[in-house]
Amino acid sequence: MFTMVQLQQPVRPDQDTFTVLVSDHMSEDGLKPILESSLVSVIRESVDDTTFPLEQVDALLIRSATTVTEELLQKMPNLKIIGRAGVGVDNVDLPAATAHGVVVVNAPDGNTISTAEHTFAMLASLARNIPQANQSMREGKWDRKSYQGAELYGKTLGIVGFGRIGSELASRARAFKMNVVAFDPFLTQQRADKHHVDAVSFEKVLEQSDFITVHTPLTKETKGLLNKENLLKTKKGVFILNCARGGIIDEEALYEVIVEGHVRGAAIDVFAEEPAKNHPLSSLQQVITTPHIAASTSEAQKNVAEQVSKEVLDYLSGNPAPHALNLPYLDQDVYEKFSPFTKLTRTLGETASQLFREPVKHIEITYAGEISHQETGLFNRSLLAGFFRHRIDGYVNEVNATLIAKERDVKLSERHDSESHGYANFVKVIIHGESRTLTIHGTHSQEFGSRITQINEFQLDFKPAKHTLFVQHNDRPGVIGKVGQLLGTHDVNIATMQVGRKQEGGDAIMLLSTDKECQDSVLTAFTSIDEIASVKTIEL
Missing domain, CATH: 3.30.1330.90 (D-3-phosphoglycerate dehydrogenase; domain 3)
Structure with missing residues (x-):
C-alpha cells in the first residue's frame, strides 16, 4: 500500500515529440501504433546498452527481461509512463514508480484468447491421450488399446474462477456440447445466464464435474484450493487442469490421488515453483505438462505489445491510462x-x-x-x-x-x-x-x-486493525469468556474487542483485533462453542 494517495493526471504535452525507449524484444506489428506516430520517436535498445541519454526518455516499454528498479528510475527523471507488454508487473518496482510520478500500465487481456485456447487444447488432449499416443508412435509402437480416450460430448466442465479466460473457455466447451458449471464469488445469475453456464457452489463443482479447470488469482484463499481433501470430493475418474497460476493446486496431493487412481489424469501448465524441471507430475503417464506456455503465441505477443503501445501513446497525447496499475504523484x-x-x-x-x-x-x-x-x-x-x-x-x-x-x-x-x-x-x-x-x-x-x-443492524465503535475476527453469536452469559479462553489456548492475544447486539439474549456480533492472524485450526476450534454461529477473519 502506498504511503500517499495519488490521482491520475494525464500528460499535457508541451513539446513536439516524446522519446519512447523499447527495452525488450517486442512484436513489430504490435509496436506499429508508436512506430507510425509523429508524436514520438522510438529507440529500440536495452536500457543497459543504449547510448541514448536515459534522462531524456519519456516512456519505457518492456516485457520481462528489463527490471525497473529505484536505481533505474533515478536515472530517468523525465520518465512519465512504463508500458509492460504482458499481464504481470513483477519486474517493476511499483511503489518506486509511484513515488517518482511514473504511471505503470500493462496489457491485462492481451493473452486471454491464447490462454483459453491452450486450456481447451490441454482439455481435448487429456481426454484423448494425444501426447501419450504420439510419444508411443515415436517409439515405433502401434498400441491402440492403451490409449482409449473419452468424449467431451455430454461431459460436465467445472470452471473455478469465471473471469475473462473462464468465460472464453466456457464458450468453447459449449461448442463441443459440454455442460458447463462455474464457481466464482462474483458470478451473478445474470452473467451466468449470459454465458449459458450454471452458477454453482465450489462444492457442486467438485461433485458434478468430469473435468475441473481453475482460472482464479493466486491469493491466500486460493492457494492450495485443490488440496487432497477437496480432490477426494471429486468424482472418481475426474480430470484436473491448471493453466492459471501455480500453487492453486496442491501438486503433491494431485500426484498422490492420481497414483491412487481417484483422479484419472491432469494437464498442468503452471507450477508453484518454476522452472519445474523433472517435476514428479511429469513422470506420470496420465499427466500432460507444458512449460508455462499458455500465453506464448505470436498473436498474444502482438496483442500485448499493441495494447501497451496504444495506451502509452494515448497517455502521452494527454488522455487517461485506463489500465494504469498505479497513480501519478499528488x-x-x-x-x-x-x-x-x-x-x-x-x-x-x-x-x-x-x-x-x-x-x-x-x-x-x-x-x-x-x-x-x-x-x-x-x-x-x-x-x-x-x-x-x-x-x-x-x-x-x-x-x-x-x-x-x-x-x-x-x-x-x-x-x-x-x-x-x-x-x-x-x-x-x-x-x-x-x-x-x-x-x-x-x-x-x-x-x-x-x-x-x-x-x-449491529451498532458498535471499532477501530479497524490488521488482524480481525468477526464473530456472530447468541448473546448469552459467558460467551466472551469462552472466546477469550479459546484464543488464549491457541496463543492468540486479543488487542481490542467490540460487541454489538440488538437486544438482550438475541443475536450479537463481536469484532476482535488480534496480534496475529488466526489460522484455520483456530477457526475450526470455534465450532466447540455452542453459542457461536460463525467466525470469519478480516485481514487488512
Whole structure:
C-alpha cells in the first residue's frame, strides 16, 4: 500500500515529440501504433546498452527481461509512463514508480484468447491421450488399446474462477456440447445466464464435474484450493487442469490421488515453483505438462505489445491510462486533505468484501457530513480498490478498480444524504447480492481516526486493525469468556474487542483485533462453542 494517495493526471504535452525507449524484444506489428506516430520517436535498445541519454526518455516499454528498479528510475527523471507488454508487473518496482510520478500500465487481456485456447487444447488432449499416443508412435509402437480416450460430448466442465479466460473457455466447451458449471464469488445469475453456464457452489463443482479447470488469482484463499481433501470430493475418474497460476493446486496431493487412481489424469501448465524441471507430475503417464506456455503465441505477443503501445501513446497525447496499475504523484497538501477519506473507504471496501462471500451485483455508497461536500470520485475508486483487493490476481488500485468492477458486472452508485447520524463525516456502504445484502457504516475524525460504527443492524465503535475476527453469536452469559479462553489456548492475544447486539439474549456480533492472524485450526476450534454461529477473519 502506498504511503500517499495519488490521482491520475494525464500528460499535457508541451513539446513536439516524446522519446519512447523499447527495452525488450517486442512484436513489430504490435509496436506499429508508436512506430507510425509523429508524436514520438522510438529507440529500440536495452536500457543497459543504449547510448541514448536515459534522462531524456519519456516512456519505457518492456516485457520481462528489463527490471525497473529505484536505481533505474533515478536515472530517468523525465520518465512519465512504463508500458509492460504482458499481464504481470513483477519486474517493476511499483511503489518506486509511484513515488517518482511514473504511471505503470500493462496489457491485462492481451493473452486471454491464447490462454483459453491452450486450456481447451490441454482439455481435448487429456481426454484423448494425444501426447501419450504420439510419444508411443515415436517409439515405433502401434498400441491402440492403451490409449482409449473419452468424449467431451455430454461431459460436465467445472470452471473455478469465471473471469475473462473462464468465460472464453466456457464458450468453447459449449461448442463441443459440454455442460458447463462455474464457481466464482462474483458470478451473478445474470452473467451466468449470459454465458449459458450454471452458477454453482465450489462444492457442486467438485461433485458434478468430469473435468475441473481453475482460472482464479493466486491469493491466500486460493492457494492450495485443490488440496487432497477437496480432490477426494471429486468424482472418481475426474480430470484436473491448471493453466492459471501455480500453487492453486496442491501438486503433491494431485500426484498422490492420481497414483491412487481417484483422479484419472491432469494437464498442468503452471507450477508453484518454476522452472519445474523433472517435476514428479511429469513422470506420470496420465499427466500432460507444458512449460508455462499458455500465453506464448505470436498473436498474444502482438496483442500485448499493441495494447501497451496504444495506451502509452494515448497517455502521452494527454488522455487517461485506463489500465494504469498505479497513480501519478499528488501534491502533499492535496494528499493531506484526501488521504484519511480514501483510507476509510478502502478499509470499508476490504472489510465488506471479506464479510460478503456471495456474488455481488451492486455496491451502493452514501456520503453525509463534510465528506459529502468533497469530490467523491476518488473515494468511490478507493472503496472498489479495497473491495477487489483480495479477489483479483494482480495489482488493484484507484485507477483500475472501476474497470475491474465493470468487467464483473458490479454496479457502483453513490448518494449524498443530509443525515450524518451525529458524525462530522459519515459513510454507509451497502453490498447487494442475489439473495441478501450487507450494510457497513464508517466514519473518520482527526481525533479518533477511522472507525466502523455499524455492521448490518449491529451498532458498535471499532477501530479497524490488521488482524480481525468477526464473530456472530447468541448473546448469552459467558460467551466472551469462552472466546477469550479459546484464543488464549491457541496463543492468540486479543488487542481490542467490540460487541454489538440488538437486544438482550438475541443475536450479537463481536469484532476482535488480534496480534496475529488466526489460522484455520483456530477457526475450526470455534465450532466447540455452542453459542457461536460463525467466525470469519478480516485481514487488512
